[in-house]
Amino acid sequence: MPKRSAPRPTDAELEILNVLWQRGACTVRDVHRAISRTKPATGYTTILKLMQIMAEKELVRRDESQRAHVYEARLAREQTQRQLIGDLLERAFDGSATKLVMQALSAKKTSAEELSTIREMLDEFERGES
Amino acid sequence: MPKRSAPRPTDAELEILNVLWQRGACTVRDVHRAISRTKPATGYTTILKLMQIMAEKELVRRDESQRAHVYEARLAREQTQRQLIGDLLERAFDGSATKLVMQALSAKKTSAEELSTIREMLDEFERGES
DNA sequence: ATCCAAGTACGAAAGTTTTCGTTGACATTA
DNA sequence: TAATGTCAACGAAAACTTTCGTACTTGGAT
Numbered sequence: 001m002p003k004r005s006a007p008r009p010t011d012a013e014l015e016i017l018n019v020l021w022q023r024g025a026c027t028v029r030d031v032h033r034a035i036s037r038t039k040p041a042t043g044y045t046t047i048l049k050l051m052q053i054m055a056e057k058e059l060v061r062r063d064e065s066q067r068a069h070v071y072e073a074r075l076a077r078e079q080t081q082r083q084l085i086g087d088l089l090e091r092a093f094d095g096s097a098t099k100l101v102m103q104a105l106s107a108k109k110t111s112a113e114e115l116s117t118i119r120e121m122l123d124e125f126e127r128g129e130s
Numbered sequence: 131m132p133k134r135s136a137p138r139p140t141d142a143e144l145e146i147l148n149v150l151w152q153r154g155a156c157t158v159r160d161v162h163r164a165i166s167r168t169k170p171a172t173g174y175t176t177i178l179k180l181m182q183i184m185a186e187k188e189l190v191r192r193d194e195s196q197r198a199h200v201y202e203a204r205l206a207r208e209q210t211q212r213q214l215i216g217d218l219l220e221r222a223f224d225g226s227a228t229k230l231v232m233q234a235l236s237a238k239k240t241s242a243e244e245l246s247t248i249r250e251m252l253d254e255f256e257r258g259e260s
Numbered sequence: 261a262t263c264c265a266a267g268t269a270c271g272a273a274a275g276t277t278t279t280c281g282t283t284g285a286c287a288t289t290a
Numbered sequence: 291t292a293a294t295g296t297c298a299a300c301g302a303a304a305a306c307t308t309t310c311g312t313a314c315t316t317g318g319a320t
Binding site for chain 2: 306307308309310311312315316317
């Protein structure tokens, strides 16, 4: 058995990953402080436990050489984003990237700048792939 | 208080909604048959219970006038898709639709036809909004 | 009338996710 | 060295999701 790939992170796990992606390797304390800013009523041990579980699931790597262990996201943010998008694509969009893009644009008012950025992306994509 | 909006459907709930969107209003039996095709080992009462819960959560409407109750998705597929995308946008993409579209395109090999469809959509979008 | 098939309702178990109290180890400093 | 603060580990409770067995109801066929 080759060791199965990382599972889809849960909501709470994703919040933690967001901190790790934004600030790089962190201690539990760091993550707790960051999350406290937006969700003040979150206990320290709650974050700790979640991060321990994430280490078991291999969503994060843990450096135990210091007393305060240092955690780091195992996958790049973009990789996880692709995983989540791919998952949603299958579960809710019948695999149609076109429909997904369409709903993405109407889910959020998209500015003219963003639209042209996307257009450029499409150009590059067409050159690179296809 | 206006009565809070429908919660994000869970994985199992979304599978049921997919059937309802595809085939229109259905009995539990109908949904069970449809899901059995891809997941043969799913009990009838499991689907029943899920659909009862979904009725409580108001993810579906239930017509009890027949002995076999008839269920219907309360929100259009596109509406739920927008909800799910909007949710993912916040949770994993920091609200950036551009990044999300980018990852969507690389999550799945997108054909030339799809790319040009998306391009047309962008045109329409720019005309309609902005 | 009785039996059977097809339904719903209910409750509980199993699984997963989120929460946090408590304990014990280790460091800092008074 | 004793008190204080910081940390990981653990276990368990709470909340949510998924599963299904069992009981009860109803309509139709014999």
